[in-house]
Amino acid sequence: xxxxxxxxxxxxxxxxxxxxxxxxxxxxxxxxxxxxxxxxxxxxxxxxxxxxxxxxxxxxxxxxxxxxxxxxxxxxxxxxxxxxxxxxxxxxxxxxxxxxxxxxxxxxxxxxxxxxxxxxxxxxxxxxxxxxxxxxxxxxxxxxxxxxxxxxxxxxxxxxxxxxxxxxxxxxxxxxxxxxxxxxxxxxxxxxxxxxxxxxxxxxxxxxxxxxxxxxxxxxxxxxx
Amino acid sequence: xxxxxxxxxxxxxxxxxxxxxxxxxxxxxxxxxxxxxxxxxxxxxxxxxxxxxxxxxxxxxxxxxxxxxxxxxxxxxxxxxxxxxxxxxxxxxxxxxxxxxxxxxxxxxxxxxxxxxxxxxxxxxxxxxxxxxxxxxxxxxxxxxxxxxxxxxxxxxxxxxxxxxxxxxxxxxxxxxxxxxxxxxxxxxxxxxxxxxxxxxxxxxxxxxxxxxxxxxxxxxxxxxxxxxxxxxxxxxxxxxxxxxxxxxxxxxxxxxxxxxxxxxxxxxxxxxxxxxxxxxxxxxxxxxxxxxxxxxxxxxxxxxxxxxxxxxxxxxxxxxxxxxxxxxxxxxxxxxxxxxxxxxxxxxxxxxxxxxxxxxxxxxxxxxxxxxxxxxxxxxxxxxxxxxxxxxxxxxxxxxxxxxxxxxxxxx
Numbered sequence: 001x002x003x004x005x006x007x008x009x010x011x012x013x014x015x016x017x018x019x020x021x022x023x024x025x026x027x028x029x030x031x032x033x034x035x036x037x038x039x040x041x042x043x044x045x046x047x048x049x050x051x052x053x054x055x056x057x058x059x060x061x062x063x064x065x066x067x068x069x070x071x072x073x074x075x076x077x078x079x080x081x082x083x084x085x086x087x088x089x090x091x092x093x094x095x096x097x098x099x100x101x102x103x104x105x106x107x108x109x110x111x112x113x114x115x116x117x118x119x120x121x122x123x124x125x126x127x128x129x130x131x132x133x134x135x136x137x138x139x140x141x142x143x144x145x146x147x148x149x150x151x152x153x154x155x156x157x158x159x160x161x162x163x164x165x166x167x168x169x170x171x172x173x174x175x176x177x178x179x180x181x182x183x184x185x186x187x188x189x190x191x192x193x194x195x196x197x198x199x200x201x202x203x204x205x206x207x208x209x210x211x212x213x214x215x216x217x218x219x220x221x222x223x224x225x
Numbered sequence: 226x227x228x229x230x231x232x233x234x235x236x237x238x239x240x241x242x243x244x245x246x247x248x249x250x251x252x253x254x255x256x257x258x259x260x261x262x263x264x265x266x267x268x269x270x271x272x273x274x275x276x277x278x279x280x281x282x283x284x285x286x287x288x289x290x291x292x293x294x295x296x297x298x299x300x301x302x303x304x305x306x307x308x309x310x311x312x313x314x315x316x317x318x319x320x321x322x323x324x325x326x327x328x329x330x331x332x333x334x335x336x337x338x339x340x341x342x343x344x345x346x347x348x349x350x351x352x353x354x355x356x357x358x359x360x361x362x363x364x365x366x367x368x369x370x371x372x373x374x375x376x377x378x379x380x381x382x383x384x385x386x387x388x389x390x391x392x393x394x395x396x397x398x399x400x401x402x403x404x405x406x407x408x409x410x411x412x413x414x415x416x417x418x419x420x421x422x423x424x425x426x427x428x429x430x431x432x433x434x435x436x437x438x439x440x441x442x443x444x445x446x447x448x449x450x451x452x453x454x455x456x457x458x459x460x461x462x463x464x465x466x467x468x469x470x471x472x473x474x475x476x477x478x479x480x481x482x483x484x485x486x487x488x489x490x491x492x493x494x495x496x497x498x499x500x501x502x503x504x505x506x507x508x509x510x511x512x513x514x515x516x517x518x519x520x521x522x523x524x525x526x527x528x529x530x531x532x533x534x535x536x537x538x539x540x541x542x543x544x545x546x547x548x549x550x551x552x553x554x555x556x557x558x559x560x561x562x563x564x565x566x567x568x569x570x571x572x573x574x575x576x577x578x579x580x581x582x583x584x585x586x587x588x589x590x591x592x593x594x595x596x597x598x599x600x601x602x603x604x605x606x607x608x609x610x611x612x613x614x615x616x617x618x619x620x621x622x623x624x625x626x627x628x629x630x631x632x633x634x635x636x637x638x
Binding site: 049075079109115 | 226227230231234542545546547548550551552553554555630634
């Protein structure tokens with residue numbers, strides 16, 4: 001379960017203080033499929049970065065499965081990010097010069113998974129996203145849709161509790177976007193919490209819950225309506 | 226294993242640059258170490274010579290073609306010629322015995338080595354530093370047919386003081402004959418012993434010594450008889466030698482004796498050799514060291530620049546590692562290890578080269594002339610490695626930590 005309380009994140013712009021997040025609070029239960037929507041500058045990506053333990057808020061509280069994330073040091077936060085969180089980003093964030101299997105195995109380089117187990121888990125993740133024949137290809141030989149599937153395989157390889165996706169279909173055509181969203185739905189059906197940040201209402205329509213943001217605040221939450 | 230893969234991944238972002246840098250670093254260190262070792266040998270022999278503090282010493286070298294002497298009959302015509310001249314020299318009051326450089330070739334454990342034969346006075350007046358044992362234990366008398374000797378060179382590394390070894394001397398009948406030898410001492414690196422090969426108008430301390438892979442014996446009738454019984458032609462005498470002027474005579478007598486020697490040989494005094502040695506040390510420093518020093522500077526800056534290049538090339542990858550659960554500390558460690566590896570490979574190979582050089586030289590696998598490789602050479606290499614790699618790692622980490630992963634992701638958005 002994800003719980004945030006009174007999150008505030010600010011940036012200095014010259015003499016002024018810009019509130020990227022202004023007193024944000026909500027709870028996401030296990031197994032939810034959530035879309036966080038808003039226009040550009042609403043604070044969606046800032047919120048995602050904090051939820052994904054890539055960044056810290058200036059104040060407030062954030063709990064994943066009861067753990068106070070902001071009280072953890074860098075090593076423990078990294079461990080949490082490795083074991084409980086999977087990321088899928090708009091630009092795929094893959095190492096293009098490396099093979100597909102290296103990219104998928106990458107999270108396992110930072111935990112205690114043995115070498116033999118790494119291969120097995122990577123193959124299983126690639127099968128789950130429909131790329132079980134592509135292990136030995138270089139990432140730069142794949143199409144956009146295939147690369148996003150590799151990113152999803154990497155995100156699920158450690159069996160995380162939650163997947164955070166930031167505009168996952170932003171670089172893809174509509175048909176490919178559709179297939180990626182169907183893949184997220186399948187993962188959610190298996191019990192993984194999926195949280196997607198998007199400005200696209202059509203993409204958000206695939207999700208069970210909608211949280212709308214504007215100027216750093218939550219202006220609408222379909223759970224409460 | 227996983228961390229090693231990530232470290233290699235860091236370096237293989239620019240494989241060519243990494244390989245060129247590793248190779249250059251290794252080569253430049255090799256050149257610098259060799260030049261430094263060569264300079265140190267010259268400086269070391271000069272210091273040994275100066276420490277002898279023997280102002281009455283005279284070095285006498287052939288002033289004529291020795292091949293003329295070799296035409297004479299006898300098993301060692303040069304020695305016979307020197308003995309004749311020495312007999313004439315004894316008429317002078319200022320005479321001091323001729324201390325000659327004699328040797329014979331022999332074999333030990335399948336390797337050819339040199340057996341040096343020195344007068345007792347040579348060993349007493351001009352001893353070389355030992356790592357083990359003492360010159361006092363070197364005797365001109367055998368015990369139960371066992372002769373004593375000081376060992377020199379890496380092939381005796383496995384032998385302890387007191388061990389008895391067998392050396393073989395090839396006889397005229399081509400059947401080797403053995404001499405039993407007890408080791409009573411071991412020479413300190415660079416295993417330099419008096420070797421009087423130098424003739425000419427300039428004589429320096431380093432040319433009066435030579436690297437010895439073999440054994441040092443004291444001259445004795447017993448040893449001569451033993452060797453001659455195997456081969457009459459085994460013992461070879463250098464035509465050059467050292468002598469001295471007796472300090473118990475007056476200047477006129479001393480001048481007469483020196484004039485007698487000058488009629489036969491090129492004569493250099495202790496002070497002249499000391500002066501020429503000092504000049505050579507200065508010359509070597511001015512001529513030998515600037516180029517290697519410059520190359521070391523260049524390769525240091527190369528390591529620094531390429532470290533920064535590697536960091537910039539890998540920064541996006543490390544943002545992805547961060548995404549996958551790699552802590553900043555671990556990322557920094559990967560970067561640091563990668564840069565350490567760039568320098569360490571060349572440094573370690575050089576240290577191995579220094580450690581193995583004496584052995585390889587003893588086995589005639591590698592010979593770069595008279596050099597002094599010891600703990601100081603290793604210390605210099607290690608210190609250079611520590612400083613250059615240390616600065617490169619520090620700079621690389623400063624640049625690496627300036628760009629946080631979240632900033633990279635914001636830039637991408």
